[in-house]
Amino acid sequence: MATIVVLGGGIGGLAAAFELKDEVGKGNDIVLVSDQDYFEFTPSNPWVAVKWRTPEAIQLDLAELLPKHGIRFVGKAAKKVQPQEHNLLLADDEVLAYDYLVIASGPRLAFDEIEGLGPDGFTHSVCKSSHAADVAKTIDDFCANPGPVIIGAAQGASCYGPAYEYTFILETELRRRKIRDQVPMVYVTPEPYIGHMGLDGVGDTKGLLESELRNRHIKWHTNTRIDKVEEGLMHITEVNEDGSDGASHELPFAHSMILPAFTGIDAVRDIEGLVNPRGFIIVDEHQRNPKYHNIYGVGVCVAIPPVAPTPLPVGVPKTGYMIESMVTATVGNIKLQLAGQELAEKATWNAFCLADFGDRGVAFMAVPQIPPRNTNWSGSGKWVHWAKIGFEKYYLRKMRQGKVEPFFEKFALRLMGVQKLKSSK
DSSP, rough: OOOOEEOOOOOHHHHHHHHHHHHHHHHHEEEEEEESSEEEEEHHHHHTTTSSSOOGGGEEHHHHHHHHTTTTEEEEOEEEEEEETTTTEEEESOEEEOOOOOOOOOOOEEEGBBBBBBBTOOOOOOSSSSHHHHHHHHHHHHHHSSOOOOEETTOOOOOOOOHHHHHHHHHHHHHHHOOOOGGGGEEEESSTTTTTTTTOOTTTTTHHHHHEEEEEEEEEEEEEEEEEEEEEEEEEEEOOTTEEEEEEEEEEEEEEEOOOOOOOOOOTTTTTBOTTTOOOOOOOTSSSSSSOOOEEGGGGGGGGOOOOOOOOOOOOOOHHHHHHHHHHHHHHHHHHHTTOOOOOOOOOOEEEEEOOOOOSSEEEEEEESSSSEEEEEEEEEEEHHHHHHHHHHHHHHHHHHTTOHHHHHHHHHHHHHHHHHHHHO
């Protein structure tokens, strides 16, 4: 019997555990390790921040859910991955041995790289449902005493969709409360242009998102580095195309949400051959680490180079569609390894995103994620808002049932087909 450990209880980790149980669970021990007792549907966090959802509405109890489906749950943080010994050292110094390890840990949120950034500083976050819940606790007080808002992402960030979403969702909420006229809004990003998204744009994301910002009277700064944050004041520098410093600004704010850069988690940092200098898991075309052949990586923790050079570091996002394909390839290859066969499965690494703006939204599909692409599509409208609501409900219901499906792929292809059909009529 092999022990297969999945490190991480997010979208990639939970899907990996369920799919491993389905494909190789008979006669093998499937274990999921997470520093949280719950799964959270991260795409819904911007809704939590404005009190359109409660954290509980987008969470699943892992300790209750996983044993129902024959998966062992260990609710502890990993202190260190020890690949030479084939085990995890857990936070309480317990040692958990594995035959195969799937690292789906997500990132460490690198707020510490910028002075004053993050929930322990002077800006908010929607990276975790607990962070978004903290925003929700302040939103009524802010609306009672409105002022300038700054939303965006820090240099080195690799996830831009939630920043755009929170910008527009908050703007929608302010209009509903009839105080939008009292709130100047600014979007700050290291992206070289609006709608770059770490993907060099998809379809007309540049035009669509610029249009949304203009229509909603939201100013923006691109190619922008956040130097430091003080209480109520953000120091930024616009960077020229050659990387030299341009104009610097001091932007006052009464409310700010900035997505940080990511690194690998502490448990894998500085393990030679396993991670790159930022701590992300190095994988080959089969999602397997080239040095440690019983370790795989899926999701946000995987090392992917940027699509092209930019004046400021702009990372590549890992969307649900891509993560699902990584999981399926990983499980298929572990199944082959268990049977003593050569690896054959490869992830597709496609991107699909539903960016909700509170009353409408933008969707895009990139196949493959890195250009040049076979499919390079984007669309917008009220249908995106309702599609994301529907997808959230569908996804959480299926996960409660322990179902394994290519959720993002099926949903993406269906939506894209419907919208193309509509546009052709």
